[in-house]
Amino acid sequence: MIVLIAILSISLGIGCAKKPVSDDGAAGGAAGTTDGSGQNGSFSSQSVTDATASNVPSSLQRIHFDFDSYVLTSSSKAALEDNAAYLKAHADAKVQIEGHCDERGSDEYNLVLGEKRARATRAYLVSLGIDSRRLSVISFGEERPLDPSSGESAWSKNRRAEFVTR
Incomplete structure (x- = not known):
């Protein structure tokens, strides 16, 4: 009986892994709109190159955010x-916009912040005339760092939105 309880406990622990929050742009309501007001944000940009399923090369720029922010600055808007x-x-x-965070903060908080970053990015692209049906968002929170080390240099690389074409 004790062995059965131990196996059940281990199985439940393994099955409770955290999952990324995603949104394909079809959901409505207030959660689908992020204007970023009240936050400070800035980033630098650099080119991201991906081969896609349709063999369309990506020359979309990755953007980086300030700590605990999802607001797009004038330089982010230019990118x-x-x-x-x-x-x-x-x-x-079609593009999947991935929101990412640094390792600071709880897993849950970073998943929400990563989603806000991806949604703010999508909203600006839509305002520039890109059909929202071509854009999906997903948050990976702190799960996929560009730089796995700790410190401001690594953290600033990890606070970003990336684009994956498909």
Whole structure:
């Protein structure tokens, strides 16, 4: 009997792994709109290159955010304007916007913050004329760091939104 309880406890612990929060843009309501007001944010951009399932190369720019922020600054908007131009030139490309965080904060908090970053990014692309049906968002929170080390240099790399074309 004790062995059965131990096996059941282990099985429940393994089955309770955290999962990324995702949104394909079809859900409505207030949760689908993020304007980012009340937050401070900035980032730098760098090119991300991915081969996609449709063999469309991506030249979409990765954006980085300040600590605990999801607001797009003028420089982030400039990078997203370049991304919108790319998406307009590749009208068949669909994009998943991935929100990421650094390791600080709880798993739950970082999943929500990563989603807010992805949604703010999507909202700006939609305001630039990109069809929202082409854009999906997902949050990986702190689960997929670019730099696994600790410290401000690593953390600043990990606070980002990335684009995966499909």
